[in-house]
Amino acid sequence: MxxxxxxxxxxxxxxxxxxxxxxxxxxxxxxxxxxxxxxxxxxxxxxxxxxxxxxxxxxxxxxxxxxxxxxxxxxxxxxxxxxxxxxxxxxxxxxxxIQMVFQDPLASLNPRMTVGQIIAEPLTTHHKGLGRDEVRRRVKDMMDRVGLLPNQINRYPHEFSGGQCQRIGIARALIVQPKxxxxxxxxxxxxxxxxxxxxxxxxxxxxxxxxxxxxxxxxxxxxxxxxxxxxxxxxxxxxxxxxxxxxxxxxxxxxxxxxxxxxxxxxxxxxxxxxxxxxxxxxxxxxxxxxxxxxxxxxxxxxxxxxxxxxxxxxxxxxxxxxxxxxxxxxxxxxxx
Ligand SMILES: Nc1ncnc2c1ncn2[C@@H]1O[C@H](COP(=O)(O)OP(=O)(O)O)[C@@H](O)[C@H]1O
Ligand SMILES: [Mg+2]
The missing domain is CATH 3.40.50.300 (P-loop containing nucleotide triphosphate hydrolases)
Known part of the structure; x- marks a missing residue:
C-alpha cells in the first residue's frame, strides 16, 4: 500500500x-x-x-x-x-x-442478453478496439476466475441460480480491471x-x-x-x-x-x-x-x-x-x- x-x-x-x-x-x-x-x-x-x-x-x-x-x-x-x-x-x-456489483443479482442483469454479452459489455464500451475473439477469450477467462463454467457463455441469466447470477455480476465488474x-x-x-x-x-x-x-x-x-x-x-x-x-x-x-x-x-x-x-x-x-x-x-x-x-x-x-x-x-x- x-x-x-x-x-x-x-x-x-x-x-x-x-x-x-x-x-x-x-x-x-x-x-x-x-x-x-x-x-x-x-x-x-x-x-x-x-x-x-x-x-x-x-x-x-x-x-x-x-x-x-x-x-x-x-x-x-x-x-x-x-x-x-x-x-x-x-x-x-x-x-x-470504478465498477459496481448490485444487490439483486437477477434483476441487475439484462434478461435478453447472454451471459457472454453481459460480461463483455463494459469491455466493449471502454475498449472499443478489441477484436471479437479477444473479447470472447477474456470473458471466458473471467468466467473461469469467478467459478462459472466458460462453456455456459451462451446461456441466459434466468438459467442460473442467485449465487451464480452474482458471480456473473462480479465477472462483469472485474472484466475492465477496475481499481x-x-x-x-x-x-x-x-x-x-x-x-x-x-x-x-x-x-x-x-x-x-x-x-x-x-x-x-x-x-x-x-x-x-x-x-x-x-x-x-x-x-x-x-x-x-x-x-x-x-x-x-x-x-x-x-x-x-x-x-x-x-x-x-x-x-x-x-x-x-x-x-x-x-x-x-x-x-x-x-x-x-x-x-x-x-x-x-x-x-x-x-x-x-x-x-x-x-x-x-x-x-x-x-x-x-x-x-x-x-x-x-x-x-x-x-x-x-
Ligand atoms: N432517487 C431518490 N429520490 C428521492 N429519495 C431517495 C432517492 N434515492 C434514495 N432516496 C432516499 O434517500 C434515503 C437513503 O436511501 P438509500 O441510500 O437507498 O439507503 P440505504 O441504501 O442505506 O438503504 C432514503 O430515505 C431514501 O428514501
Ligand atoms: Mg441500499
Missing part, C-alpha cells in the same frame, strides 16, 4: 428535491438529505465495509461516487480529480476504474448458505487483483471478516469509522454498540446471556433530521448537549462522532428509551 489514498471523500452530500406537498405549482420543494456530509479515505487495495440500517444512505453514497446521484462536496480520486460534478463524458473515463469495486449489499438477496461463498470469492479476487472494495451491508456480521476498516452510517452520516478489529472489539458509538448487540454470537451460552441494546422507534425521516446528533432520539446516552451541537468525527485512527463515546454501562442498557 502507498500513502496516497485511492479515494478521499470530504463533506460528501446528496440532497434530493422532492415535489412540495399538495403538488401545487407554488408549493415549496422539500429537501431530503440522504447523505449529509460524509468523510472517509480509501487506500489502494483496501476493503472498507459500510454498514447501517436500511434508509441510512448507503446506496445513495455509492451512487454519488459514480455520478448517479445529485451530490455536492468532494470525492477525490487518486489522480486529484473530484468525481463529484464531473460531466457524464469525463465520468466515463473513471467508470472503467475499485463498490458492492452494494451483494449477498443480502442470497441464501445464507451461498452468502459465504460469494463473500469468499470477493475476498479472494480482492487479494489476487489488488482491488479496493467498498462493501455495503446492513448487518455488521456480514462485513466483519472481509473489511480492513468499517464505516458505520446512520441517517446519512458517519457515526464511527475504525479498523475492523478495533470496531468489533471496542465499539465507541452507542449506535455501533446497538448494531453489534443484535449480531448473533455462535456460542449458545454467550448468546443466551447477552444483552441486546434496544433501539427505540423508527429511523427519523431524512427530510426532517433531529437537531445536533442525528442519533440522539434513539440513543440511551443522549444529553441536552446532543440536541444542540452536532458531534464531529474525531479520534485519529478510531473515529467516532459522539459527545459521550465509550462502552455503555449495564445501567444505561436497562434505561428505557
Amino acid at each position: 502507498t500513502d496516497q489514498p485511492l479515494l478521499e471523500a470530504r463533506d460528501l452530500r446528496v440532497t434530493f428535491q422532492l415535489p412540495g406537498q399538495g403538488a401545487l405549482p407554488w408549493a415549496k420543494p422539500r429537501l431530503l438529505h440522504a447523505v449529509g456530509g460524509v468523510d472517509f479515505t480509501l487506500m489502494p487495495g483496501e476493503t472498507l465495509g459500510v454498514v447501517g440500517e436500511s434508509g441510512s444512505g448507503k446506496s445513495t453514497l455509492a451512487r454519488a461516487l459514480i455520478g448517479l446521484a445529485p451530490a455536492d462536496g468532494k470525492a477525490i480520486w487518486q489522480d486529484g480529480t473530484n468525481l463529484i460534478g464531473l460531466s457524464p463524458r469525463r465520468m466515463m473515463r473513471y467508470r472503467s476504474q 475499485l469495486v463498490i458492492c452494494d449489499e451483494p449477498v443480502s438477496a442470497l441464501d445464507v448458505s451461498i452468502q459465504a461463498q460469494v463473500i469468499n470469492l470477493l475476498a479472494e479476487l480482492q487479494r489476487d487483483l489488488g482491488l479496493a472494495l467498498i462493501f455495503i451491508a446492513h448487518d455488521l456480521s456480514v462485513v466483519k471478516h472481509i473489511s480492513d476498516r468499517v464505516l458505520v452510517m446512520y441517517l446519512g452520516r458517519v457515526m464511527e469509522l475504525a479498523g475492523a478489529d478495533q470496531l468489533y472489539a471496542d465499539p465507541q458509538h452507542p449506535y455501533t454498540q446497538a448494531l453489534l448487540s443484535a449480531v448473533p454470537i455462535p456460542d449458545p451460552e454467550l448468546e443466551r446471556d447477552k444483552r441486546i441494546i434496544p433501539l427505540s422507534g423508527e429511523l427519523p425521516s431524512p427530510m426532517n433530521p433531529p437537531s445536533g446528533c442525528v442519533f440522539r432520539t434513539r440513543c440511551p446516552r443522549a444529553q441536552e448537549r446532543c440536541a444542540m451541537d452536532r458531534p464531529d468525527l474525531t479520534g485519529g485512527a478510531h473515529l467516532t462522532a459522539c459527545h459521550y463515546p465509550g462502552a455503555l454501562s449495564p445501567e444505561e442498557l436497562t434505561v428505557s428509551i
